[in-house]
Amino acid sequence: MKIAVFENEYDTVEVAFRYLNKKYYNNTIIFENYPRSDSFQDVIKLADYDLIIIDLDLSSQSKLDGFGLIRKIEASFPEPHKILVLTGQNLTENYHIENGLKIKYPVLEKPMNYNKLYKKFIALGIKNPTPN
Numbered sequence: 001m002k003i004a005v006f007e008n009e010y011d012t013v014e015v016a017f018r019y020l021n022k023k024y025y026n027n028t029i030i031f032e033n034y035p036r037s038d039s040f041q042d043v044i045k046l047a048d049y050d051l052i053i054i055d056l057d058l059s060s061q062s063k064l065d066g067f068g069l070i071r072k073i074e075a076s077f078p079e080p081h082k083i084l085v086l087t088g089q090n091l092t093e094n095y096h097i098e099n100g101l102k103i104k105y106p107v108l109e110k111p112m113n114y115n116k117l118y119k120k121f122i123a124l125g126i127k128n129p130t131p132n
Contacts, residue, residue: 008059020114036062
């Protein structure tokens with residue numbers, strides 16, 4: 001399983017990803033980090049990922065913030081892609097409408113840890129492909 005992570009401060013969340021992968025997924029997940037929206041040139045190639053995790057506050061050197069990146073992904077795919085929003089912001093109930101998104105994506109609030117992350121993965125249907 002491959003997961004794209006758009007996070008400009010990856011070192012602050014990397015431990016949770018690594019521990020989750022080791023404890024629940026037998027290190028079968030490949031996490032690939034992209035610190036800016038423009039770090040990934042061809043959005044269509046995001047179809048190769050099982051999940052896309054997007055921090056709303058991408059680097060100031062990023063062309064798009066997280067909402068802009070999600071809108072770009074939505075415009076590139078006919079069907080919704082599995083996206084998890086990562087944020088330290090307090091989002092309103094209608095954040096998706098306010099920011100021009102087609103659907104309301106699940107949100108993982110920072111600070112995050114592997115337990116919170118695991119609960120979101122389970123809710124998204126991401127199960128261990130090789131249970132112990």
